[in-house]
Amino acid sequence: MFIKRHSYGVDCPRASEITPRELFESRRTFLKQLAVGSIAGGALADMATREAFAQTTGAQKLAATANPAYVIMDKVTSFKDATTYNNFYEFGTDKTEPSRNADALKTRPWTIAIEGEVKRPMTLDIDSLLKLAPLEERVYRLRCVEGWSMVIPWIGYSLSELIRKVEPNGNAKYVEFVTLADKKQMPGLRSPVLEWPYVEGLRLDEANHRLTLLTLGMYGEVLPNQNGAPVRIVVPWKYGFKSPKSIVKIRFVREQPRTAWNIAAPQEYGFYSNVNPEVDHPRWSQATERRIGEDGFFTRKRKTLMFNGYSEVASLYAGMDLKKFF
Numbered sequence: 001m002f003i004k005r006h007s008y009g010v011d012c013p014r015a016s017e018i019t020p021r022e023l024f025e026s027r028r029t030f031l032k033q034l035a036v037g038s039i040a041g042g043a044l045a046d047m048a049t050r051e052a053f054a055q056t057t058g059a060q061k062l063a064a065t066a067n068p069a070y071v072i073m074d075k076v077t078s079f080k081d082a083t084t085y086n087n088f089y090e091f092g093t094d095k096t097e098p099s100r101n102a103d104a105l106k107t108r109p110w111t112i113a114i115e116g117e118v119k120r121p122m123t124l125d126i127d128s129l130l131k132l133a134p135l136e137e138r139v140y141r142l143r144c145v146e147g148w149s150m151v152i153p154w155i156g157y158s159l160s161e162l163i164r165k166v167e168p169n170g171n172a173k174y175v176e177f178v179t180l181a182d183k184k185q186m187p188g189l190r191s192p193v194l195e196w197p198y199v200e201g202l203r204l205d206e207a208n209h210r211l212t213l214l215t216l217g218m219y220g221e222v223l224p225n226q227n228g229a230p231v232r233i234v235v236p237w238k239y240g241f242k243s244p245k246s247i248v249k250i251r252f253v254r255e256q257p258r259t260a261w262n263i264a265a266p267q268e269y270g271f272y273s274n275v276n277p278e279v280d281h282p283r284w285s286q287a288t289e290r291r292i293g294e295d296g297f298f299t300r301k302r303k304t305l306m307f308n309g310y311s312e313v314a315s316l317y318a319g320m321d322l323k324k325f326f
């Protein structure tokens with residue numbers, strides 16, 4: 001069978017992509033009006049929910065309220081591109097493999113164990129996670145370390161909501177995320193490209209930052225398997241690999257955790273991995289990027305922004321040499 005490769009630049013827009021984009025654009029106008037006070041706030045939840053529900057792909061819908069604090073002017077990436085051009089090495093290293101191989105992943109029942117340096121360790125199932133805090137829709141840029149980016153309407157709430165519930169003790173300095181590694185469901189585990197399970201980590205203050213999103217859905221639906229169902233983290237000011245998919249354990253620890261990409265190539269992927277156009281990858285520049293679905297192969301690439309445009313996080317790194325702590 002011929003598999004269409006979704007390499008950027010050769011894709012042309014399909015009719016099916018136009019509706020979601022128009023919906024998100026009309027909502028942005030709406031939110032701007034809301035921000036300047038020309039629409040009453042009470043209408044927001046309704047409107048956001050209805051629009052989220054209009055993104056029909058057959059998956060289970062997930063209602064959320066658009067949070068105007070996280071609206072950006074960038075065009076939202078089409079659902080099709082966001083779900084067929086993926087990095088999820090547990091399902092294969094080719095960009096099209098996660099969408100082809102992740103169908104069989106069983107995402108229910110699913111639990112997350114929260115343990116380590118906390119006063120109240122707990123194990124939560126997906127339904128408890130869905131109820132833990134109000135679900136918000138937030139449009140975030142995602143910048144992959146490989147030099148491409150997308151704009152995705154995620155659904156979730158700040159990870160800090162969960163952190164508050166488990167009450168880290170004074171020893172907790174870092175948070176480690178352990179993701180599923182099940183050979184029976186994940187064909188990519190047969191290849192030793194990374195040390196399995198895929199592990200990521202954040203400093204506690206990074207994990208507690210309001211932008212760090214415990215993510216349960218996108219485009220008005222529960223997360224597609226290839227995007228990290230049923231629960232992942234999204235950290236929009238860091239390269240995409242710092243946003244672990246299909247998490248099964250969250251550990252609060254004293255020492256900086258080892259992380260999958262840092263173990264694989266420490267000189268290329270640092271623990272922090274903040275998006276930084278001034279610190280090149282040893283093998284390529286990080287100064288520019290290509291937006292999937294918009295920028296063609298011959299288009300001039302767009303400038304990558306410091307912290308991926310999320311300049312409010314700069315205070316987390318005050319006094320740090322970001323070339324050294326890359």
Ligand SMILES: Nc1nc2c(c(=O)[nH]1)N[C@H]1C(S)=C(S)[C@@H](COP(=O)(O)O)O[C@H]1N2
Binds near residue numbers: 085090198243244246
């Ligand atoms: N468990 C796991 N999480 C992962 C990865 C992975 O291979 N395994 N890839 C990362 C990388 S490199 C990127 S760019 C993002 C891609 O997320 P998306 O497919 O939802 O756009 O997921 C990250 N999370």
Ligand SMILES: [Mo]
Binds near residue numbers: 087144145146241
């Ligand atoms: Mo990535």
